[in-house]
Amino acid sequence: MKKLIVLSAAAIAIAACCNQPKFDGPVYLNPNAPVEERVEDALSRMTMEEKVGMTTAQSKFSSRGVPRLGIPEVWHTDGPHGIRPEVLWDDWDQAGWTNDSCTAFPALINLAATWDKEMSLLYGRSIGEEARYRKKDILLGPGINICRTPLNGRNFEYMGEDPYLAGKMVVPYVKGVQENGVAACVKHYAVNNQEFQRTQSNSVVDDRTLYEIYLPAFKAAVVEGDAWAIMGSYNLYNGQFNCHNKRLLCDILKGEWGFDGVVVSDWGGCRVSEEAVKYGLDIEMGTWTNGLRGAASDSYRNYHMADPYIKGLREGRYTTEELDDKARRILRTIFRTSMRPEPNYGRFVCPEHYQAAREISAAGVVLLKNEDNVLPLNVPEGGKIVLVGENVVKKMVVGGGSSNLKTAYEVNPLEGIRNAFGDKAQIVWERGYVGDIGRSYNRVDTGQDLTDNRSPKELIASAVEAAKDADYVIFIGGLNKSAHQDNESTDRYDTFLPYAQEDVINALAEVADKFVVVNISGSPVSMPWADKADAIVQGWYGGTESGNALADVLTGKVNPSGRLPFSIPFKYEDGPIKTEAQYPGIKEEDDQYWQTHYSEGVYVGYRWYDSKDVPVQWPFGHGLSYTTFEYSNAKASKPVMKKGGTIKVSVDVTNTGDVDGAEIVQLYIADPQASIDRPAKELKGFEKVYLKAGQTAQVTFEIAEDALSWFDAEKHAWVAEPGEFQALFAASSKDVRAMASFELK
Numbered sequence: 001m002k003k004l005i006v007l008s009a010a011a012i013a014i015a016a017c018c019n020q021p022k023f024d025g026p027v028y029l030n031p032n033a034p035v036e037e038r039v040e041d042a043l044s045r046m047t048m049e050e051k052v053g054m055t056t057a058q059s060k061f062s063s064r065g066v067p068r069l070g071i072p073e074v075w076h077t078d079g080p081h082g083i084r085p086e087v088l089w090d091d092w093d094q095a096g097w098t099n100d101s102c103t104a105f106p107a108l109i110n111l112a113a114t115w116d117k118e119m120s121l122l123y124g125r126s127i128g129e130e131a132r133y134r135k136k137d138i139l140l141g142p143g144i145n146i147c148r149t150p151l152n153g154r155n156f157e158y159m160g161e162d163p164y165l166a167g168k169m170v171v172p173y174v175k176g177v178q179e180n181g182v183a184a185c186v187k188h189y190a191v192n193n194q195e196f197q198r199t200q201s202n203s204v205v206d207d208r209t210l211y212e213i214y215l216p217a218f219k220a221a222v223v224e225g226d227a228w229a230i231m232g233s234y235n236l237y238n239g240q241f242n243c244h245n246k247r248l249l250c251d252i253l254k255g256e257w258g259f260d261g262v263v264v265s266d267w268g269g270c271r272v273s274e275e276a277v278k279y280g281l282d283i284e285m286g287t288w289t290n291g292l293r294g295a296a297s298d299s300y301r302n303y304h305m306a307d308p309y310i311k312g313l314r315e316g317r318y319t320t321e322e323l324d325d326k327a328r329r330i331l332r333t334i335f336r337t338s339m340r341p342e343p344n345y346g347r348f349v350c351p352e353h354y355q356a357a358r359e360i361s362a363a364g365v366v367l368l369k370n371e372d373n374v375l376p377l378n379v380p381e382g383g384k385i386v387l388v389g390e391n392v393v394k395k396m397v398v399g400g401g402s403s404n405l406k407t408a409y410e411v412n413p414l415e416g417i418r419n420a421f422g423d424k425a426q427i428v429w430e431r432g433y434v435g436d437i438g439r440s441y442n443r444v445d446t447g448q449d450l451t452d453n454r455s456p457k458e459l460i461a462s463a464v465e466a467a468k469d470a471d472y473v474i475f476i477g478g479l480n481k482s483a484h485q486d487n488e489s490t491d492r493y494d495t496f497l498p499y500a501q502e503d504v505i506n507a508l509a510e511v512a513d514k515f516v517v518v519n520i521s522g523s524p525v526s527m528p529w530a531d532k533a534d535a536i537v538q539g540w541y542g543g544t545e546s547g548n549a550l551a552d553v554l555t556g557k558v559n560p561s562g563r564l565p566f567s568i569p570f571k572y573e574d575g576p577i578k579t580e581a582q583y584p585g586i587k588e589e590d591d592q593y594w595q596t597h598y599s600e601g602v603y604v605g606y607r608w609y610d611s612k613d614v615p616v617q618w619p620f621g622h623g624l625s626y627t628t629f630e631y632s633n634a635k636a637s638k639p640v641m642k643k644g645g646t647i648k649v650s651v652d653v654t655n656t657g658d659v660d661g662a663e664i665v666q667l668y669i670a671d672p673q674a675s676i677d678r679p680a681k682e683l684k685g686f687e688k689v690y691l692k693a694g695q696t697a698q699v700t701f702e703i704a705e706d707a708l709s710w711f712d713a714e715k716h717a718w719v720a721e722p723g724e725f726q727a728l729f730a731a732s733s734k735d736v737r738a739m740a741s742f743e744l745k
């Protein structure tokens with residue numbers, strides 16, 4: 001009791017000195033008392049059962065509060081791209097509310113492709129406002145798992161193949177969300193890089209690879225972004241399930257990184273009661289106990305950390321030490337979110353969010369090829385544009401798994417391009433091929449009937465006929481959110497276009513005057529037909545304003561500045577994954593789980609292609625503009641960088657074209673004298689620089705030893721070895737424009 005009085009006195013003193021209105025209630029209810037005091041005060045008032053209660057779900061997307069003390073329950077919501085519609089208490093299906101049609105923001109791979117930290121902050125603030133308005137406390141996103149294989153079904157939800165890019169892009173998103181008093185729950189921690197057997201596969205990863213490739217983005221989210229929540233992933237790492245993995249959660253996340261927030265399980269990711277208690281899980285969600293259907297009305301009591309936990313505590317098998325730590329973390333989250341000091345109410349489906357979605361999506365569109373500058377579109381008055389493909393019209397926000405959204409509207413490319421041209425040009429749509437006519441997911445329906453019973457031959461003939469007299473033929477195809485495309489719980493079978501789209505592209509190339517291909521996908525698509533097109537655009541799932549964003553780029557209203565967040569290989573086999581053991585993993589007869597061996601080590605994405613001189617179709621970081629840029633005058637601020645110090649490296653960039661534009665200047669570091677095998681170069685900086693036609697700007701990076709280091713697993717430490725280093729200034733991982741070298745002493 002004494003401790004309690006002391007705490008209250010301190011709180012009152014603080015209140016008094018900051019002339020806050022005197023608060024005479026209990027400390028935990030005082031919004032202006034320091035969070036830690038509120039936590040300790042609340043904890044001291046809670047029973048054991050109440051503490052245990054908070055550690056598990058009470059419905060599909062909520063976990064308990066403490067009703068007796070007026071501490072609210074915690075509301076979790078998908079997803080990374082927008083606020084999922086309200087679902088039924090015990091089911092995935094939407095509940096049919098009429099006030100929860102949200103803004104669908106671009107897929108996170110689209111955000112990553114902007115290479116623009118400002119866009120990421122805008123994104124986080126906007127989606128955080130929508131979560132707050134919908135009274136949600138934990139946003140189950142962003143996802144930042146590295147694109148280790150182009151086949152991963154969830155690459156569209158993540159931020160590409162490079163840990164530095166993902167780390168720099170996730171931090172502003174997390175900050176933007178949390179400014180709204182909503183916890184970002186960064187997922188899926190960790191080494192969760194495939195959907196195949198995602199709940200039954202064990203990732204076998206050496207420490208250097210773990211620390212250099214798969215942890216950095218999570219570390220950035222926690223240490224730089226101050227993320228308040230982390231989601232454990234379904235898979236195992238080193239033989240232990242990640243929702244209660246001692247090494248990942250206790251030793252690294254909460255130990256090395258000092259994470260003070262909550263670890264939330266993926267839905268059904270908690271598998272072992274004893275481990276859940278001891279190895280760092282704080283909130284158990286979605287567990288498949290004896291099923292929620294037909295079980296006891298409150299089968300949530302069967303959760304690992306529900307009645308079994310209480311039983312274990314009463315029998316003395318567990319101490320209250322772990323329990324108090326879980327409860328503290330949950331209370332801290334509640335005092336940061338629903339019981340936060342300053343009331344704010346967010347905004348929902350407002351013009352600013354639609355504009356943000358449009359700007360972010362357009363800023364991530366990547367111009368891969370533009371022969372004879374056929375883009376931006378230059379259509380004579382009354383000219384004709386023929387749009388061919390299912391993705392000209394298919395609504396893409398519905399489906400794909402837990403990132404499924406119900407929106408007030410979604411602008412598809414046909415509508416976007418028609419909006420752009422009005423009656424100035426004739427815009428004709430031809431189906432070209434039939435892919436996936438699915439239209440609903442979890443009872444969210446696009447309202448589209450894409451049925452078309454014509455044969456492929458008829459569809460192509462019709463498209464070719466329409467294309468003959470067109471000024472422009474624009475094929476808009478790619479992938480979609482159906483199974484074995486960009487879709488949670490399944491992976492793709494290869495990196496080529498499905499539905500025989502190549503036949504349509506080849507047929508159109510024969511007759512088209514100016515031929516543009518837009519590939520809409522969330523993961524790398526190989527393009528053996530690339531020579532057939534005059535221009536190629538990598539479009540993304542751009543969300544509510546997707547069609548307008550694409551049109552903004554095609555018409556030149558927005559000068560493209562998107563850059564690839566992953567490498568696009570000529571074919572999957574060119575990549576670093578050569579064996580079944582690497583992907584999808586192997587399961588020996590006496591193995592309980594699949595074993596996925598990350599034996600390519602750090603050679604992921606461009607690290608592989610560049611170090612092994614394997615040509616790629618489109619390199620990591622690649623993207624054209626409607627103008628051109630030149631780099632010059634690369635230099636280091638001094639010839640020697642002292643250990644423990646920093647050094648500045650800079651380059652001049654000139655817009656040598658005749659339209660204003662933005663260049664993403666990429667800084668890669670090479671360590672030619674490394675004593676160990678290192679990738680040829682690694683991304684350690686990027687800056688988006690806007691340049692008017694003819695303008696030159698100097699771009700400077702200040703780097704420290706962490707940009708030069710590799711992870712020495714034996715020493716369990718980062719090592720920057722003395723010797724020469726090269727600062728490579730590049731327009732892509734394969735397009736180094738200038739270099740400055742210096743020595744680390």
Ligand code: GLC
Nearest residue numbers: 078079140187188266267402
């Ligand atoms: C899903 C996903 C996760 C999502 C959660 C709740 O299985 O893996 O990303 O947030 O369950 O829907």
